[in-house]
Amino acid sequence: MLSPKQLESLATLVDEKALRTDQESCLNYGRDWTRVHQPNPAAVVLPKSVEEVQAIVRWACAEQVALVPSGGRSGLSAGAVAANGELVLALDRLNEISDFDATDRTVRCGAGVVTAQLQEFAQAEGLFYPVDFASSGSSQIGGNIATNAGGIKVIRYGMTRDWVAGLKVVTGTGELLDLNRGLIKNNAGYDLRHLMIGSEGTLGIIVEATMRLEAEPAERAVMVLGTPDMASIMEVLRAFRDRVRLEAFEFFSEEALAKVVEHQDLTRPFATASHYYALLEFEKPDDVAEASAMECFEHCVDAGWVEDGVISQSLAQASALWRLREDISETISRWTPYKNDISTTVSRVPSLLTEVEGLVSDNYPDFEIIWFGHIGDGNVHLNILKPDAMPMEEFQTRCGSVSQGVFESVARHGGSISAEHGVGLLKKPYLGYSRSDSEINLMAQLKRVFDPAGIMNPGKILDA
Amino acid sequence: MLSPKQLESLATLVDEKALRTDQESCLNYGRDWTRVHQPNPAAVVLPKSVEEVQAIVRWACAEQVALVPSGGRSGLSAGAVAANGELVLALDRLNEISDFDATDRTVRCGAGVVTAQLQEFAQAEGLFYPVDFASSGSSQIGGNIATNAGGIKVIRYGMTRDWVAGLKVVTGTGELLDLNRGLIKNNAGYDLRHLMIGSEGTLGIIVEATMRLEAEPAERAVMVLGTPDMASIMEVLRAFRDRVRLEAFEFFSEEALAKVVEHQDLTRPFATASHYYALLEFEKPDDVAEASAMECFEHCVDAGWVEDGVISQSLAQASALWRLREDISETISRWTPYKNDISTTVSRVPSLLTEVEGLVSDNYPDFEIIWFGHIGDGNVHLNILKPDAMPMEEFQTRCGSVSQGVFESVARHGGSISAEHGVGLLKKPYLGYSRSDSEINLMAQLKRVFDPAGIMNPGKILDA
Known part of the structure; x- marks a missing residue:
């Protein structure tokens, strides 16, 4: 938690409305759509400019304060949960849309621009922002990029990754990186933009993006x-x-x-x-x-x-x-389902589904399973409904052991334990089913390059 | 250079045809389409399997021998040039196409598969591999990925990056990474695949890729x-x-x-x-x-x-x-043109061209300029023809000072000093016009993560 002196010095970096320690703000900004961890941030800070973000990160680096970047908090893997006294850095106020260019079909978005706001902006220009999902009304562009959000039109338009033409990121030392600047072709060194996309705030805080727009599809x-x-x-x-x-x-x-x-x-x-x-x-x-x-x-x-x-x-x-x-x-939410978000190649989906269905029906015949998903992308959502009579704790424990079996099957199918929801806290224990020890070790080293003080969303994806 | 003892121990790792030290092989495998540096490799090794590549890299790591990975050597930035006694590791023999899947529209390619070979394979399956450029008949898939090759259809189909569904890479310690395995959706941790793409062999050696194919376009x-x-x-x-x-x-x-x-x-x-x-x-x-x-x-x-x-x-x-x-x-090659491969956003191309044309005509009125390029992607090739009467050395020196001015203009336009040719040795001195000191410093640190011994194509992109 933050000492009074720390709160005081942090307060000097931002305007007076920007720092909040009230219980409601802490509850609201400390969680996402998962409800597994108890939110417990030290405070919430809402910078209004890139420079303020940099100042806060430099301060956190010097003070060894852990930061949790926060967008629309509609994540499903607890990537934006602050359960350990972290300082939540919410991007809500960086919500300007600017510099639309009709020739390039690009537009600059602050990290806090809401997905629907960008979709509406595009529409007003006779264009189209095609990444779409249930939480478009609250999710923010920065968060979408940090989690490489997918959704219902990936088969045609790809993931959020495919729409990011430029990215501004504040690293764990407070440096501002201006990556790719909207270029279509740029082979001048390593593409750090793509490394940042999907890194869930563990390598840096996305503060701005240049997003591509597309011609509107026909009827x-x-x-x-x-x-x-x-x-x-x-x-x-x-x-x-x-x-x-x-x-x-x-x-x-x-x-x-x-x-x-x-x-x-x-x-x-x-x-x-x-x-x-x-x-x-x-x-x-x-x-x-x-x-x-x-x-x-x-x-x-x-x-x-x-x-x-x-x-x-x-x-x-x-x-x-x-x-x-x-x-x-929404319909199945009343059965507090245990959600998995798994993928394999499209051709291997039938085999994966058969295996997983067999596994669940053999070992857990009392569980009801609801399948749906983005089958054209090889991505299915496995939802296990809690039997009304079963206590929550027993259900979670039993689902945990289901997960082991499911992820073993996913691994046998060369698949992913998180197709579009990211890793966050919830999927971290299972990362080894999709990534090798070498890869996890390399990821941890990459994190240290961008975040030597270990203050950027620590404990998400990788152990802190 | 390699000692007789080193050559002897290297020879035990591969079959007898695989290790070459003759002058012709060294000349041929030591250069690319640039003709600026004198090729001078210690030897050329042609492994026939991924395991042999790993063994060679482990050996090089232990012996502190610099490796230059080599594909079709049609590069234009000297990324595959071995001018400093390196061991050239040529991927020619990893040239198998396998595991075509009609549902996924993916196919597995050894790094040494030639671009045209993949294009023809796709056509035989009624599909299409759309990345195309002048050197399709000799360039190899591994090299295309290592340089994120572009070409003439980027406006519709994107760069090589967009067609890589899976990537196997041997890092500088000899570890084999199996990245993304052909998945469409996979948000389980950092996307190391995209970091490898375009890294010009400085982070690892690409040994295999799963490439996406596409429906054939209409007439x-x-x-x-x-x-x-x-x-x-x-x-x-x-x-x-x-x-x-x-x-x-x-x-x-x-x-x-x-x-x-x-x-x-x-x-x-x-x-x-x-x-x-x-x-x-x-x-x-x-x-x-x-x-x-x-x-x-x-x-x-x-x-x-x-x-x-x-x-x-x-x-x-x-x-x-x-x-x-x-x-x-090909036509202008008789004037040994000085080639630049610059880009900016499409909307800023006219301004960039006007500035660069003014710069060259004001300061170098005796130079003839040939412009062409991929204007739909914001990428233009500036070719300065050598006046017949001017000695080569004077021409190169004067073009070097033209480059400074051109790249200053590129930087003012937020552009790239290398849109599609990569950095290699030729563009390395100018990297700072497109990437900040912070970025270059981070890239050097990333290189050390994947290549702690500094043996992977040292001196390319970054100073060794």
Whole structure:
């Protein structure tokens, strides 16, 4: 915790509203969307400029005070949790959008710019910021970059990484790095920008980014298709990918659909119940594209990969179909699910799912599993629902041992224990299933290069 | 140089054909496409497996022998030159293509696979490897990744970086890192893959890569358009980019065109001579796309941005138009040009070009300048032709002082002193124009993490 003298010296670096020690601020700024750790920051500081961030970091470096950078705090791995008396450095006030350039299609964003704010800005310029996910209304660009956020359109547009043309970062010594400056081509030495992306605040604090924007896609249509098994979903993916421009290719299980329909007052997409459903969105610039999609649908039905299906005829219908997928997370939250965010290559997903399903049903037959995810990217979310009768502690313990088995299977499939949620505190014990000892050792050494005092989000990803 | 005892112990690690000390091998494997440094390697070793690469690196680490990794040696910055008695480790024999997966659209390539070999493999599978440049017939995938090679289709497909789904690298201690394993989504810790890409063999030796392939584009058409000035080219880029799917957007100057037409027995694209020409290629899936391009052309003529133009009506015509751009480099090679490979953001290119042209014509009126490059990416190649009467040494010295001025202008434009050629030995003195002292210092520290013995391509990018 901070001494009164430390608080006093910190206060001289910022304006009077910027330093907060009240309980509510500490609770609010000390946690993310995970609710596993008890928030316990020493204080919260809200700098209003890059220079103030640098001053705070230099101060923290001299005082050996641990910093936790904080964005929209919608993370799911406790990467932004301050549970050990750290000083939370929140980027909320660096929220300016500036320097839009129509030729380069880039725009400068303070780290605290909210994702939806950038999406709306792009739209007003007739352009498009395509990285999108459930927390777009609260997540911030700096946090998105620090966690390399993914979401529902990765199959077409990639991860946040792919939209960062320039990055300003304050390292653990308070130095400001101005990386890549919006260039498309720049082979002048190591690309530190990419090293910073996804480093979860452990190498430096992202203070500003130059983000790329894209032309708006044409009109889109949404299809939901019922399939008998995962292998069929893979065939459907291959068939559609070759004939239409996919914007999204998601999946969910019958169990997921049943829960959503029951609790969100939605109707099933069609009468037939299938084991799995694919939701796909594609660009429909003209009638040819739609005809092509319908032809492909018929081909999939003939081949036995699709049992039934529906296509949106309006924006309202498209939104309604998307809700079947997007409302799953909220729907199942009442069962306080144990969430995993695993990936492998797309081709190995069916095998991974079969293995994990077998593992859970053999060893934990009393657990209900809800599968959904970004199947077009090889990324699935495994949600285990807590049986109502089971005490939370027992559930967490048993899920912990499920995780071991799941991650062993992920490792056998060459996969990732965290496809898009990052490592933070929650996935740290399992990092060895996706990264070798050599890699973890190298990462720790890299951290010391950028953060010799060990003050940048210590204990996240790697042991402090 | 290596002692007889060292050569003897090295020989035990590989088969008998693998170690070469003859003059021809040393000359051939000791240089790249630059001809500035005198090649002088101690020996050349050609391992046939990843295990042999590891054994050689461990041996070099113990013996303190500097290694220069070697691919197709078509580099233009002397990144693969061995001028100081190094051991050249050539990847030629790691040239297997394997594990193609049609669902993932990925394929495993040994570092020594030649670019054209991968392009042909993709084509045979009905797919496409889109990174393309003049040296595709000799450059190797490992070298492409080590230098993050760009080329003529970056505007649509990005750099080599964007096609690397997995990377195996042997670090300076002989450890093998298996990075990302072909995953689309993987946020489990720092992305060391991206750090390795473009590090020019100074952090590790790339031994294998999992490369992404893409659906083949539809039929394409090529246009060449004459424009009065650079500002007009930018307007043309914006106009076309919004209406067609650009595969390439290149430019060259009238001086470049005149040289190519004169020396390659080609005809001018049309009678009108313009200051600059844009060459653009776009996908033409149907008549709508072509009509759209023609409409855009007329709009550009009406606006005064285009003075004349031509569109290909056949593959043969498309190839002939491409030669106007692609043959420039070879054509001007007889004037032993001093080459720069600079970039800025696309929007700042006209200003950078004006500044650099003014600088050269004011201070060096006797020099002839040939401009061409990848204008859609903000990357231009400045070629200064040696006046026939000027001795080589005087020309090099004077060009060196031109470079200072050019790079000062690049720095003022926030640009890069090496857009796609890398740093190697040739650009090392100028790195400070694109990277801050902090960044260069951090890079040196990163090198020590991966290469504590300082044996990995020492002296390239950074001082050894």
